[in-house]
Amino acid sequence: MDDLKKYKNVTRGVSDTYVNVHPIQRGGVLTAEARKALLEFGDGYSVCDYCFEARVDLVDNPPVHDLTSDVAEFLNMDDVRFTAGCRHAKWAAMHMVCEPGDTVVLDALAHYTSYLAAEANRLNIVEVPHNGYPMFEIDVDGYARKFEEVEQKTGKLPSMAVLTHVDYRYGNVADAEKVGRICKEYGVPFLLNTAYSSGIMPVDGKKLHVDFLCGSGHKSWAASAPIGILATTYEWTSKLFNKSTVRGDWSGRGFTKKEVALFGCSPVFGAPVATLMASFPSVVERVKHWDDEVKKAQYFVKELEKIEGFHQMGTKPKQHTLMNIESLPLHEIAEKDKRRGYFLYHELKKRKIVGLHPGMSKNFKINTYGLRQEQVEYVAKAFRDIAKENGIRVED
Ligand SMILES: Cc1ncc(COP(=O)(O)O)c(C=O)c1O
Structure with missing residues (x-):
């Protein structure tokens, strides 16, 4: 000091x-509009001036509520929340969907944050290999083999499959649709990590059979850190965005509007969400190119x-x-x-x-x-x- x-x-x-x-x-370089929003919304809880519903994703001014539904539509998913980075989105999906001791199957090029999300949720990890130097291509058919091996060994299928759409080491684009189809066939929920894809290239969640789509605002949506995107389908919304049921035994206080995996309302209250919002029209345009x-x-x-x-x-x-x-x-x-x-x-x-x-x-x-x-x-x-x-x- x-x-x-x-x-x-x-x-x-x-x-x-x-x-x-x-x-x-x-992909995280701010647009001119986002730089302006950054100054306007740089103060701590700056998007909470008109919070009437106890949650950031429901704020109408600035239009965070509209933004969540527009981002969902853009990704062809049904519902979206903003998280403290892609890592938090992955942690949240695993936390709400898997039970400790379950197994997740992930690609051997996954980012460390996928492994740590599983570790923090006390999940076992099984890797789908790649073919090594010089291609490092993930063997996407290996997902089916690994599902069967896990079932044989543990008596049940993995509780989630994770694929890194574009890996951070070689920038390979994995065949997400094929993995999505395998997951549907086996009934294994599919999480697609789009940290290096959504926001810069077209991503259609439904076409890829994705159940949980995680993105990174500061990596690929021209937003200030930290902000992630967690998108899902109607089938999973209530489980993923489950609301609090806790009640103080002395005070009797409850928080029934707050969503557990979002730490109540959302961990992004100011510059991150405001910059993602201001860049969003450019992001919608840029993926076309x-x-x-x-x-x-x-x-x-x-x-x-x-x-x-x-x-x-x-x-x-x-x-x-x-x-x-x-x-x-x-x-x-x-x-x-x-x-x-x-x-x-x-x-x-x-x-x-x-x-x-x-x-x-x-x-x-x-x-x-x-x-x-x-x-x-x-x-x-x-x-x-x-x-x-x-x-x-x-x-x-
Ligand atoms: C493939 C991949 N996923 C996730 C992350 C982490 O994203 P975030 O910083 O939004 O948690 C990274 C960061 O480098 C990454 O490369």
């Missing part, structure tokens, strides 16, 4: 003149693969803007450079490109979502120039 002054002027050291290619940040985003990503891969020793890991051709590039020649250079693994980070920063994980050179994750074509070209050229300057062969 000897230097409190340092808290008074916190900055990121990165201005709008930089190109940010951070793998987890592209997903094909253009994929084309830019494919162009970027093509340009980077002209550098000797560079290649994109994961399924090909690229179907998502998040990618993982193996770059062993850069690693050899980093070994000799006094900046070691930070060499690539610094070379890019010199060219006003930020977002690569400092210290990575063997391979790196990068996301081109929302960059203009000329920015994609600029970043690709920067990599090629760095390679050439360091004696790596680059095709023209």
Whole structure:
């Protein structure tokens, strides 16, 4: 506590003149409307001025109530709540649907927050494998095999299947519809983690046979953190959004409007929900242009693969803007450079490109979502120039 002054002027050291290619940040960049809403609703409980129903999702001014139904319609689901991130949405679904000791089946590329959601709910975990280097493709038919193995071993089917629609390591797009069909066939509730899909690409929950759709506002809906989305179908609404029945034994107090898994009303009361709301019209529009985003990503891969020793890991051709590039020649250079693994980070920063994980050179994750074509070209050229300057062969 000897230097409190340092808290008074916190900055990121990165201005709008930089190109940010951070793998987890592209879909969360605020729209101009959201920046305005952020100032307006930055104060703590700012969306609660006109709360008459004891729950944020029922507030009409600002129109949070309308937003929940519009987001549900957008995802082709029936009901939605806003949560404290995608992780909370997954925890909440498991908490309300599974019993401790049950088993959940999840893909082996799942984010750690899926594993921890299961752990916090005292659930056993069974993984569906992927096919390893270089594709890392989830064996979606493996869901059926794992359901049967779990049934044989425990006497009952898993109480939930979890699929990461787009994984955070390689940006592979999994065949969610196929997993959804398998789940329907076995009667296993299906949770789809759309942290890297809904909000940037079209997602139709009903078409994918999804029971619980979890999303991340700060990752893919141009919203301030933390905000997640938990969507479900009519079949599950009352169980998932079950209301409190607790009563104080002395005071007799009860909270019958409050929803248990949402910690009563919703954990997002101000900037997160206001920014998601302000960005929503742009989000509805931007998913229609997903094909253009994929084309830019494919162009970027093509340009980077002209550098000797560079290649994109994961399924090909690229179907998502998040990618993982193996770059062993850069690693050899980093070994000799006094900046070691930070060499690539610094070379890019010199060219006003930020977002690569400092210290990575063997391979790196990068996301081109929302960059203009000329920015994609600029970043690709920067990599090629760095390679050439360091004696790596680059095709023209
Ligand atoms: C696939 C995936 N799911 C979930 C999360 C966590 O999302 P949130 O921060 O909204 O809880 C992440 C974060 O990186 C992720 O990559």
